Amino acid sequence: MAEGSDVNYWTLVTILGPILLLGVMIWAFTRNKKSKVDPEVTERATHDLYQEEQRMHERDGNSGL
Numbered sequence: 001m002a003e004g005s006d007v008n009y010w011t012l013v014t015i016l017g018p019i020l021l022l023g024v025m026i027w028a029f030t031r032n033k034k035s036k037v038d039p040e041v042t043e044r045a046t047h048d049l050y051q052e053e054q055r056m057h058e059r060d061g062n063s064g065l
Helices: 009-031 039-059
Strands: none
Touching: none
């Protein structure tokens, strides 16, 4: 720091830090888009996966418990 400089870096950090953090958060939220897949499609796929797993357990003689 040069002599005669009255810059208080902690003041800059405490003011600019949250502003920068807020900017990054806004940028991240706007870039994070929802999936374009219909929720019913994913629900059906999950249900089918669970059914297949249950069939595998029953075939192996394991109740899954």
